[in-house]
Amino acid sequence: MKPTPLTLSFKEGAFDNYIKALYEHFGGKYKDNHYHFRNTKTQIHAAIQYIADGIEIGIMDAIHYEPILLERVPDGNPDYLHLIIIHTGEFSQSYNNQHQHLEADSAKGIFFYNGMFPLVAEFPANMPYRSIAYKFKKEALKHLIPEALPQISKMYQTQGGLAYHIPTTSEVNQLVDDIFHYHKGGFGTSALIKARAIEAFAITLKVMEQMDDDELNGLHIDDYNRLMRIKKHLQESFAGTINVEAIAEEFAISISKLNRDFKALFNTTIYKFYTHAKMDEAYRRLQSGQYSVTEVGYDLGYNSLSKFSEMFKKVKGISPSDVVAL
Numbered sequence: 191m192k193p194t195p196l197t198l199s200f201k202e203g204a205f206d207n208y209i210k211a212l213y214e215h216f217g218g219k220y221k222d223n224h225y226h227f228r229n230t231k232t233q234i235h236a237a238i239q240y241i242a243d244g245i246e247i248g249i250m251d252a253i254h255y256e257p258i259l260l261e262r263v264p265d266g267n268p269d270y271l272h273l274i275i276i277h278t279g280e281f282s283q284s285y286n287n288q289h290q291h292l293e294a295d296s297a298k299g300i301f302f303y304n305g306m307f308p309l310v311a312e313f314p315a316n317m318p319y320r321s322i323a324y325k326f327k328k329e330a331l332k333h334l335i336p337e338a339l340p341q342i343s344k345m346y347q348t349q350g351g352l353a354y355h356i357p358t359t360s361e362v363n364q365l366v367d368d369i370f371h372y373h374k375g376g377f378g379t380s381a382l383i384k385a386r387a388i389e390a391f392a393i394t395l396k397v398m399e400q401m402d403d404d405e406l407n408g409l410h411i412d413d414y415n416r417l418m419r420i421k422k423h424l425q426e427s428f429a430g431t432i433n434v435e436a437i438a439e440e441f442a443i444s445i446s447k448l449n450r451d452f453k454a455l456f457n458t459t460i461y462k463f464y465t466h467a468k469m470d471e472a473y474r475r476l477q478s479g480q481y482s483v484t485e486v487g488y489d490l491g492y493n494s495l496s497k498f499s500e501m502f503k504k505v506k507g508i509s510p511s512d513v514v515a516l
Contacts, residue, residue, distance in 0.1 A: 195257035195312055202265040202272070202305035204325055205238050205248025211260075212236065231255035237373065239383050244330030247387045248323040249373050258313045265305035268349045269328045271342070273394065274301045275358065277366045279319035300356040300394065307351030322366055324391055331395075334388070338395040345398070352410055355455065356398060365390040416441055417455050420448075424464050428471055429491045432464055469505040472498075476513040483510045 200211040212234060213220045218227030223238040234252040241247055276299050303309070313319055328346065331339045346352060365386045372382045420441055424432060437460070438445045452460050468490055475481045481489075487498035487510070502510045 195259040196254070197259040197261060199261040199263070202262040202309065203267075203270065205236075205246060205323055208248060208250075208260075208323075209236050209238070235373070239380065239387065241384050241387050241391070242330060242334040245324065245326040245334060245391075247383075248325065249369065249383075250323070251318075251320050251370065251373065252313075253316065253318045254313070255316055257315045260311045260313070262305070262309045262311075264307055264351075268304050268306055268346065270305060271324075271326055271328065271346065272303055272305060273324040273326075273356075273391075275299065275322045275324075275362065275366055275390070275394070276301075277320040277322065277363075277370060279313070279317050279321075299358040301353065302356055302398075303353035304346060304351065306349070320370055322369060322387070322390070324387075335392055335395055338392075338399060341399045342395070348410070350410065353414075354398075356394065356401075359393060359397060362390045362393050365393075413451055414455070416443065417451055420452070420460075421456075421463075424460070425467055425471075427464075428468050429489060431491065432460070434460055465501065466505055469502055472502055472510065473506055473513060476510055479514070483514060486510065 196215070198211045198215055200207045209220060209225045212218075212227070213225060216227045216232065216234065218225060218234070225234065225236040227234045232252075232254045234250075234254075236251070237249045239247050239249065328339065328342055331342060345354065368386045369383050369390075372379045372386070420437060423437065423440075434445060434448065438448045441448070443451075449460065452458075452463070456463055458466075472486050472490055475486045475489075476483065483499070484495060487495045490498070492498035492501075499510055502508075506513075
């Protein structure tokens, strides 16, 4: 049975809102923009650093023995933006009750959004999580990186909820590594973190400035909801096969936009997502001990058990019979 997550609710906005939610639940020590809590099952070290007027970063380094659900209420400010760089770990995120998955070291390692929609993130139990969160007003860029303001203003012309998934770079990853190294403390920590944070911020904004419209594909609420309905459709079609043209027609979307949006959100093709989702379901059923390899293979639409076993091993790195034996 999946454990019930610990739920923390707060208003989107400055990183102080995040830390206060943790402090109110766990206790610990919150002083001088640093928060510490530690016991045998939980470790949290968070900090706020102001890198320029109107721009702050929130540093989060945490692990907890049970899943945590963060429920963020919209802040109602379309000009206050949030850019999250995931360094370590992963989480499942819900946008208007629709789910997506984000993890470090992928093209979905950076999540850039405004706070105009409800946002829920679930963090798995016993999995280390590290991230850097930039919180800033658009006009603050005038003083720090004025070259980036036209592109950011173009990306966020709407007053509604809007989010982007931005590819990270090796340079940014190395700078974030440095930030977490200095986060441990030592001589000149504040200055060193500030320098690395500004550089990582500038590089990320430059990446966005250089991306074309197809690559920089912002997803509105309607886009997310449609993609989640398509995802549900795929997950309910494991016993058969899928056809992209038929899916596009059913959900009233062009094939090119369907492929582009799906790639933007899930960082994979529809066919690859479908295959991996099938194998995830196969693994779940086999691990439950209630199904044989034969039953699972045929239930998921494979007429040949050898082909099912071949695909399962290709995706999961283990044969289905070995999962049953676990």
